[in-house]
Amino acid sequence: MTIMVGDAHAHSNPIGGLGAKVIAEKFKASGGWFIALVALPPSAYKLEPPSLEAYIKAVEVHVSECSRARHAGLKVACIAGFHPAEVDKLVDKYGFKPLQALELGYKIVDYVAELVEKGVLDGIGEVGRQHYKTTSDRALIAQLILERAMEHSRDKGLLVHMHLEQAGEATVELTDKAAARLGAPKNKLLFHHADPKTAIEAWKKGYPSSIPGTPKLLEYALNNLNPFYMIESDYIDDLKRGGAVAYPWEMAYNINKLVKENKNLEEKASKILIDNVAMVYNVEPP
Ligand SMILES: [Zn+2]
Ligand SMILES: [Zn+2]
Numbered sequence: 120m121t122i123m124v125g126d127a128h129a130h131s132n133p134i135g136g137l138g139a140k141v142i143a144e145k146f147k148a149s150g151g152w153f154i155a156l157v158a159l160p161p162s163a164y165k166l167e168p169p170s171l172e173a174y175i176k177a178v179e180v181h182v183s184e185c186s187r188a189r190h191a192g193l194k195v196a197c198i199a200g201f202h203p204a205e206v207d208k209l210v211d212k213y214g215f216k217p218l219q220a221l222e223l224g225y226k227i228v229d230y231v232a233e234l235v236e237k238g239v240l241d242g243i244g245e246v247g248r249q250h251y252k253t254t255s256d257r258a259l260i261a262q263l264i265l266e267r268a269m270e271h272s273r274d275k276g277l278l279v280h281m282h283l284e285q286a287g288e289a290t291v292e293l294t295d296k297a298a299a300r301l302g303a304p305k306n307k308l309l310f311h312h313a314d315p316k317t318a319i320e321a322w323k324k325g326y327p328s329s330i331p332g333t334p335k336l337l338e339y340a341l342n343n344l345n346p347f348y349m350i351e352s353d354y355i356d357d358l359k360r361g362g363a364v365a366y367p368w369e370m371a372y373n374i375n376k377l378v379k380e381n382k383n384l385e386e387k388a389s390k391i392l393i394d395n396v397a398m399v400y401n402v403e404p405p
Pocket of ligand 2: 128129130157245353
């Protein structure tokens with residue numbers, strides 16, 4: 120039996136990469152049934168300089184990418200947001216003042232939330248905290264933008280892909296404190312690109328998570344963790360950078376290889392790659 124694979128977080132780039140049509144066709148041919156496609160910042164689509172208009176255009180590009188993936192036969196969750204690394208990029212590369220970066224981030228998150236309400240998008244992401252050292256004002260800006268997304272999640276019940284540092288218990292506890300203070304629903308806040316330690320802590324507190332689908336982590340997670348998480352390729356679709364984390368179709372191949380080698384993993388794998396995905400994204404399983 121071939122395990123159908125849901126990819127909980129990936130990117131597509133019709134300008135600098137293969138684009139969603141090719142990605143979806145390759146992925147589907149390897150057993151893919153679902154992909155959560157997350158928008159890239161405007162610069163990835165050569166929309167510069169960054170501004171609210173550039174972000175709005177980037178969301179348009181991304182929405183077209185999502186419909187290409189749907190036409191290729193995948194179920195798709197279409198997500199857009201304001202990546203925490205954008206805070207640093209806007210200040211360092213484009214000369215924004217910190218408060219201008221904050222204001223732009225707020226506006227983009229508000230805009231995305233409106234599109235989710237209209238049914239154009241399916242969630243906010245990526246928002247969160249830088250996974251590298253930055254200045255304290257910029258870390259706080261990223262956190263405040265994450266909190267704005269949590270408020271929308273609370274008010275509209277929408278899904279948020281959180282990009283965070285990987286500090287296990289601290290990452291989850293710090294995020295949980297903000298979510299609890301704001302009254303955001305835990306089952307809508309996804310710890311994306313979580314290492315196993317962070318995923319376990321998220322699970323203990325009732326949050327969904329997805330673990331990067333590299334060969335090493337796939338093998339570790341399938342063999343050692345209860346099936347509470349999802350798997351993501353975090354494919355970057357940049358022809359200059361290769362797959363970065365994993366190619367969705369290679370990930371699907373590697374999962375099926377592991378399951379073929381050890382039939383005991385079959386049930387766990389289908390929970391992780393089908394049931395959990397269907398539940399978190401509220402889609403019909405294949
Ligand atoms: Zn990320
Ligand atoms: Zn990503």
